[in-house]
Amino acid sequence: MNFKAFPKTQRGKASKNTSKKLPLPIRILRIILIAVASILVLSVLLVAFLRTTNYMHHKIELKDGINETTYLDINGQKQYVMMMGQDTTNPVIIYLHGGPAGPDTFITYSFTDYLTDEYTVIGWDQRGCGRTYYKNAKNDPDNDTATFEQALDDLDVLVSYACERFGKDKVIIMGHSYGTVLGSVYVRRHPDKVKAYIGIGQVVSIEDADIYSYKDAITKARAAGDDITELEKAYDEFCKDPGIPTLLSLRNLTSKYHPVTREADQFGLALFSPYVGIDDIRWFGKQMGDVNKFVALNHNIFDYIMTFNAYDDGTSYQMPVCIIQGEEDWVCPTDKASEYLDAIEAPYKKLYIIDKCGHDVHCAQPKEFCKDLKEFLDSSN
Numbered sequence: 354m355n356f357k358a359f360p361k362t363q364r365g366k367a368s369k370n371t372s373k374k375l376p377l378p379i380r381i382l383r384i385i386l387i388a389v390a391s392i393l394v395l396s397v398l399l400v401a402f403l404r405t406t407n408y409m410h411h412k413i414e415l416k417d418g419i420n421e422t423t424y425l426d427i428n429g430q431k432q433y434v435m436m437m438g439q440d441t442t443n444p445v446i447i448y449l450h451g452g453p454a455g456p457d458t459f460i461t462y463s464f465t466d467y468l469t470d471e472y473t474v475i476g477w478d479q480r481g482c483g484r485t486y487y488k489n490a491k492n493d494p495d496n497d498t499a500t501f502e503q504a505l506d507d508l509d510v511l512v513s514y515a516c517e518r519f520g521k522d523k524v525i526i527m528g529h530s531y532g533t534v535l536g537s538v539y540v541r542r543h544p545d546k547v548k549a550y551i552g553i554g555q556v557v558s559i560e561d562a563d564i565y566s567y568k569d570a571i572t573k574a575r576a577a578g579d580d581i582t583e584l585e586k587a588y589d590e591f592c593k594d595p596g597i598p599t600l601l602s603l604r605n606l607t608s609k610y611h612p613v614t615r616e617a618d619q620f621g622l623a624l625f626s627p628y629v630g631i632d633d634i635r636w637f638g639k640q641m642g643d644v645n646k647f648v649a650l651n652h653n654i655f656d657y658i659m660t661f662n663a664y665d666d667g668t669s670y671q672m673p674v675c676i677i678q679g680e681e682d683w684v685c686p687t688d689k690a691s692e693y694l695d696a697i698e699a700p701y702k703k704l705y706i707i708d709k710c711g712h713d714v715h716c717a718q719p720k721e722f723c724k725d726l727k728e729f730l731d732s733s734n
Contacts (some may be wrong), residue, residue: 405627414686415439419473422628424488428503433484434456434511435628436467437474444525444548445515445729447475449508451554453654454499454647456483456636457716459629465714467723472525475515479535480507481651484632496650501535501657505530508539509603512546523548527729529715530554530685534661540731544671549733551726552676554712555584558662560595566683567591570607597648597655604684609681613711615718622716644654662691673701673733679717679726686718701733 375383380499418439424431432597435458446468450457458476465474478485481499493499515524525548528536533552540547556562567588574581584606623629623637639647648655676694678687687706694704705725707714 361638406702415469418469424484425511425514427480430480430485430489430493430498430507432480432507432511432641433478433488435461435476436473437462437476438469441473441519443472445475445519445521446471446525446527447477447508447511447515449477449526449528449532449536450479450541451528451532452482452651453531453658454479454482454651455531455640456485456633456640457529457619458483459626459633460619460716462626462628463617463622464719464722467686467719468726471727473519475511477511479504481563481654483636484630486636487632493662496653499651500653504535504654505539505542509536509543509546512543516546522546525549525551527551527726528553530712531658533685535659536668540672541667541670547672549673549675549730550670551729552674552690553715553722554678554682554685555676555693556658556661556663557689557693558664559600559659561662562684562686562689563591563600563607565610565686566607567603570610573610595659595684597659598644602646607683611681613679613681614709616711617713617716619713619716664696668693668697670697670699670702671701672699673729674699675703675705675729675733677705677707677714677722679712679714680708681710682712682714684712703729703732705729 374380390550398676413448415437419441421436423434423436425434448461448465450635456478458478461476465476468474480486480489480503481493481496486496512524512526516522523546526532526536526540529549530553533555536550537552537555540550541722558650567584571581571584571588574584586597587603587606591603623633627704639650674694676696678690680687682690691704691706695701707725709723710717
């Protein structure tokens with residue numbers, strides 16, 4: 354084959370053109386883009402490494418017990434559960450997430466890591482939310498079956514499953530926030546299946562709690578000489594139309610006067626979770642989206658929770674009761690939870706208050722939380 358060479362002058366021009374330097378701003382931009390891309394790649398690799406490390410840690414720690422995520426057939430739906438423990442002969446704790454419709458199964462490892470040595474812990478995405486919602490969305494897209502009474506029936510099936518699976522007569526019920534409503538009602542209806550009840554951020558009355566929080570906030574605002582016009586307006590709107598949208602608007606203003614010193618890094622816990630999945634992220638997006646659409650999707654349970662009052666539902670428990678509160682919890686005020694515990698009847702009852710924590714005390718200070726929890730369960734036997 355014959356190759357035709359360029360004339361020397363043409364080759365020289367080509368060489369000169371390709372070696373011409375780019376303008377300084379473009380060169381700087383290229384350097385910045387390369388640096389940003391490098392940081393992003395390194396960040397992704399770091400997250401992947403830490404998540405894998407976290408996964409392997411749990412796999413090794415729980416290898417002789419149970420480390421299972423699955424879907425159980427519960428009253429016509431496949432519902433997502435997570436079961437963790439180092440020894441399946443240990444007592445069983447069923448953890449009920451809050452919200453309503455606020456599943457946090459993918460970050461419960463933050464505190465269950467300190468329980469699995471002595472207990473088998475079961476987490477559950479309740480009907481109508483999280484992974485359970487997406488698994489059943491085609492058959493129940495509007496959450497028509499997601500009611501409080503249905504949640505109680507679903508929980509009863511889960512309790513029976515846990516007792517049969519792990520050879521127990523009774524389980525321990527532990528709820529957080531809305532989970533304390535579901536849990537406290539369930540344990541009084543089925544005392545024969547429950548060994549003990551633990552409430553974290555115990556709900557007594559949502560409406561009363563936020564009025565109590567507002568009165569404290571308005572007192573502090575006046576003492577500070579702040580303009581209280583917006584605060585009073587939000588309170589009036591909440592009183593006229595007590596519901597989730599007006600409640601959240603009021604809380605956004607009262608929270609300024611109720612800062613929390615020790616909060617959980619929920620983003621970090623989710624980012625490095627060995628259990629987080631795409632449906633967890635999708636549901637979180639719904640929670641952070643249009644509040645009216647989110648409430649409409651779960652309106653049956655939201656309607657119930659807004660009218661719930663623990664005193665009206667009953668104050669007699671046939672099992673030991675423990676309430677664990679953050680000192681700075683103004684979502685479910687600690688004073689109100691303490692008053693409720695004083696009013697109830699139980700074979701044994703105990704209140705723990707963890708300093709400088711808010712509503713997510715179990716994730717914010719998991720070691721201290723689990724220490725108190727184990728102490729209570731040991732004392733109540």
